[in-house]
Amino acid sequence: MTAVIDQVTSALLEVRDLEVEFDTYGGTVRAVRGVSFEVHAGKTLAIVGESGCGKSVTVQSIMGLIPSPPGRIVGGTAKLRGKEIVDGVTADGEIVRGSRIGMIFQDPMTSLNPTMTIGDQIAETLQVHRGFSHSQALRLAVELLEMTRINEPSRRARQYPFEFSGGMLQRSMIAMAIACRPSILIADEPTTALDVTIQSQILDLLRDLQQENNMAIVLITHDLGVVARMADEVAVMYAGEFLETGTADDIFYNSAHPYTVGLRAAMPTNRDESEQDLMPIDGSPPDLFAPPPGCAYFARCPHAMEACRNDPPPGFAVGSGHMTRCWLHHADCSRRIEDLHYAAAAPLEGRDA
Amino acid sequence: MTPLIEAEGLTRHFDLGRNQTVHAVDDVSLHIDQREIVGLVGESGSGKSTFGKTLLGLLDKTAGQVKFQGETLPQRYAPGDFQRHAQTMQMIFQDPYSSLNPRMTVGEIVGEGLRLHTSLSGREVRERVGDWLERVGLNAAHMARYPHEFSGGQRQRIGIARALIMGPEFVVCDEPISALDVSVQAQVVNLLGELKESMGLTMLFIAHDLSMVRYVSDRMAVMYLGSLIELGVSNNVFFHPKHPYTQMLVGSNPEPDPATERGRGRTAIRGEIPSPVNIRPGCRFANRCPKVMDVCRGTTPELKSVADPEGKEPDRLIACHLY
Numbered sequence: 001m002t003a004v005i006d007q008v009t010s011a012l013l014e015v016r017d018l019e020v021e022f023d024t025y026g027g028t029v030r031a032v033r034g035v036s037f038e039v040h041a042g043k044t045l046a047i048v049g050e051s052g053c054g055k056s057v058t059v060q061s062i063m064g065l066i067p068s069p070p071g072r073i074v075g076g077t078a079k080l081r082g083k084e085i086v087d088g089v090t091a092d093g094e095i096v097r098g099s100r101i102g103m104i105f106q107d108p109m110t111s112l113n114p115t116m117t118i119g120d121q122i123a124e125t126l127q128v129h130r131g132f133s134h135s136q137a138l139r140l141a142v143e144l145l146e147m148t149r150i151n152e153p154s155r156r157a158r159q160y161p162f163e164f165s166g167g168m169l170q171r172s173m174i175a176m177a178i179a180c181r182p183s184i185l186i187a188d189e190p191t192t193a194l195d196v197t198i199q200s201q202i203l204d205l206l207r208d209l210q211q212e213n214n215m216a217i218v219l220i221t222h223d224l225g226v227v228a229r230m231a232d233e234v235a236v237m238y239a240g241e242f243l244e245t246g247t248a249d250d251i252f253y254n255s256a257h258p259y260t261v262g263l264r265a266a267m268p269t270n271r272d273e274s275e276q277d278l279m280p281i282d283g284s285p286p287d288l289f290a291p292p293p294g295c296a297y298f299a300r301c302p303h304a305m306e307a308c309r310n311d312p313p314p315g316f317a318v319g320s321g322h323m324t325r326c327w328l329h330h331a332d333c334s335r336r337i338e339d340l341h342y343a344a345a346a347p348l349e350g351r352d353a
Numbered sequence: 354m355t356p357l358i359e360a361e362g363l364t365r366h367f368d369l370g371r372n373q374t375v376h377a378v379d380d381v382s383l384h385i386d387q388r389e390i391v392g393l394v395g396e397s398g399s400g401k402s403t404f405g406k407t408l409l410g411l412l413d414k415t416a417g418q419v420k421f422q423g424e425t426l427p428q429r430y431a432p433g434d435f436q437r438h439a440q441t442m443q444m445i446f447q448d449p450y451s452s453l454n455p456r457m458t459v460g461e462i463v464g465e466g467l468r469l470h471t472s473l474s475g476r477e478v479r480e481r482v483g484d485w486l487e488r489v490g491l492n493a494a495h496m497a498r499y500p501h502e503f504s505g506g507q508r509q510r511i512g513i514a515r516a517l518i519m520g521p522e523f524v525v526c527d528e529p530i531s532a533l534d535v536s537v538q539a540q541v542v543n544l545l546g547e548l549k550e551s552m553g554l555t556m557l558f559i560a561h562d563l564s565m566v567r568y569v570s571d572r573m574a575v576m577y578l579g580s581l582i583e584l585g586v587s588n589n590v591f592f593h594p595k596h597p598y599t600q601m602l603v604g605s606n607p608e609p610d611p612a613t614e615r616g617r618g619r620t621a622i623r624g625e626i627p628s629p630v631n632i633r634p635g636c637r638f639a640n641r642c643p644k645v646m647d648v649c650r651g652t653t654p655e656l657k658s659v660a661d662p663e664g665k666e667p668d669r670l671i672a673c674h675l676y
Contacts, residue, residue: 195396195626196561196607248611252609253611267564268567279539284504
């Protein structure tokens with residue numbers, strides 16, 4: 001039965017209504033508040049948002065990487081090919097983390113063990129998940145380093161992380177993540193610590209590996225330029241929620257949420273030599289100890305209405321596969337979405353932005 | 354226009370011992386006119402920050418000189434020089450977390466310059482600090498708080514207030530926005546723009562975000578491994594880069610536009626920035642350059658004005674044997 005459903009949706013990974021909380025001395029932080037998405041083979045899903053919006057927590061909770069306590073998943077499911085994942089393991093005991101789903105992190109310098117050679121660290125993955133002997137695994141590690149275009153891979157495999165540059169460390173992390181030929185690669189800000197030139201090389205490498213292995217990529221980033229370059233599907237995350245999801249073209253050319261519009265207006269573009277003014281988003285994201293009762297973006301939104309204050313907006317379908325959580329899309333709303341892009345900000349009394 | 358600040362052959366080396374020398378900044382000449390913003394871009398390790406610090410005297414000069422309003426500044430600053438120049442030249446730092454002392458209140462941090470370098474009374478200092486906190490979009494009551502109580506964007510505003518309260522004429526902004534989120538970056542850039550207008554500031558804006566540098570600055574300077582390799586009007590350098598390195602840098606700059614990105618070819622740039630230790634003669638970019646010629650490996654190209662057929666760009670300088 002599940003197999004039939006899988007063929008219909010063809011989603012590799014399906015996450016529904018995920019909710020994650022952290023207990024702290026200050027209270028309970030509601031870091032992820034009902035997030036749903038699907039990941040498809042050979043496609044890239046980008047989750048974009050600012051620091052603290054819950055991007056990393058979302059994927060880490062799926063992988064069972066959230067320390068518990070203080071963290072806990074309080075709701076929702078994550079299914080890999082229809083089988084539910086709990087703590088990085090599927091219901092029938094298959095280890096997902098590091099095997100079916102590979103992961104790379106933002107800071108390769110602190111993610112690698114400084115006391116082990118690069119080759120041994122990659123080999124370890126293969127020994128644990130594939131039961132290879134050390135020499136077998138080491139041979140494969142050298143091949144993986146070659147696949148990620150590290151020069152002189154057999155010499156490099158014997159070196160330690162401090163002997164590598166930032167770009168080469170990230171290549172080694174990728175080699176480790178793809179060692180078990182995962183069907184999904186989760187890349188959490190993989191190029192944030194790198195220069196644009198090296199970023200460009202790493203993004204090319206990720207795309208090549210994706211095409212060779214029909215791998216799905218979940219890319220977490222705050223950089224809309226990286227999103228535009230890599231993403232098929234995009235989810236815009238804010239204060240623990242997806243405010244807008246759709247294809248890259250939907251998000252960039254047909255933005256339906258004021259936050260998405262605001263993010264784009266806050267960045268300089270280089271379409272021509274003209275200079276439009278940057279439009280900053282005033283204020284800062286809400287406190288997730290006590291999330292606002294209505295729309296999470298209410299306090300900063302230039303288009304906020306009375307309805308937004310206390311009623312959380314549901315997801316409105318704006319097009320095929322294009323969803324947004326914004327009351328402006330309600331059939332009874334007198335303002336039209338086109339106004340979003342041009343309308344001057346209408347002040348609303350009583351907001352503590 | 355008269356240049357406010359001029360660097361001539363500015364060089365800063367770091368001696369590592371055992372005959373090893375880091376060529377952080379090598380023979381860079383650059384002038385910045387009154388009320389001009391010059392953007393300085395390049396990869397990490399290209400010497401951008403070292404250039405900024407050497408220009409201000411925070412680092413001693415290995416060779417070359419800096420002239421401020423025609424006056425040659427000392428090769429090595431004595432305490433009296435810092436005292437004098439604190440009121441004309443200031444710096445805004447990259448990391449709003451590590452550049453503010455966690456044990457000082459915001460009032461002490463922002464007012465420290467005034468207390469050290471002026472004879473204002475304690476009450477006058479507090480008044481000025483209050484005014485400046487309001488001016489950068491904070492609240493005068495924030496004076497009693499500590500840096501950890503503020504977000505990254507607010508801390509950067511504190512750093513801006515600390516630098517500008519001295520009423521400087523020249524400010525080096527060393528990656529003032531790279532640690533901030535997109536929505537906050539625009540707030541800080543717009544604030545700097547307003548203050549530049551109202552105070553008539555001249556700025557060196559160091560950043561690695563090419564789109565932001567193009568947006569902010571009048572002219573753009575590109576550094577590679579300690580050398581200045583291209584300099585010109587920002588839009589010209591960005592849209593018509595001439596040096597092969599600048600072309601690659603612009604080519605790797607991701608645009609927030611899927612159609613542009615789909616049309617982009619594979620990254621042409623190979624390899625990584627080499628070590629700045631004991632650099633050999635020849636073009637520093639030669640080992641990564643796709644257009645490398647024999648002459649590039651032996652002779653260091655000089656930064657020179659490039660003949661422009663239409664005469665539109667008299668200011669464009671390039672250090673490349675192709676031109």
